[in-house]
Amino acid sequence: MKVILKETIESLGIIGSEVTVADGYARNYLLPQNKAVLATPQNRKLMELDKAKFEVQIAKEKGLAEEMAKQLEGVVCRISAKVSDEDRLYGSVTIRDIINALEIQDIKVEKRMVLLNEPIKNVGIFKVPIRVYKDVEPEITVEVMPDLVV
Secondary structure, eight states: OEEEESSOBTTTBOTTOEEEOOHHHIIIIITTTTSEEEOOHHHHHHHHHTHHHHHHHHHHHHHHHHHHHHHHTTOEEEEEEOBOTTSEEEEEEOHHHHHHHHHHTTOOOOGGGBOOSSOEEESEEEEEEBOOBTTBOOEEEEEEEEOOOO
16 A cells, blocks of 8 residues: 655655555554555645655754764763673673663663664674664764673
């Protein structure tokens, strides 16, 4: 089913774009939540009239995203974990650990924003991208250190 998005949905597209989605997804979620409208000729004309408003909103969203990207650029996130003799972690450093370490520094990110392919299982310094907006992905440095027991 073809629909026109009334707001930006990360997995589908930006506001005002026409996308094809599963019928059930459109009927049960997008249309009742007022996140999209059916892609009819009449709705296309209405969206064309609102296009300038959408472009302003897209620019505003992108501007906020770039501002947050500047704030995230160069952030070092230090996480201490228990290690074995070979510098391998007993557990692993996951997205949740990174989010918690960033919250300590007063940086709020959502779980879906952290692009960690697989959990970190070794001590060291790692670069982890954070998706703030489409095509805006600054990298933070995650420094995994051995937990010092005194």
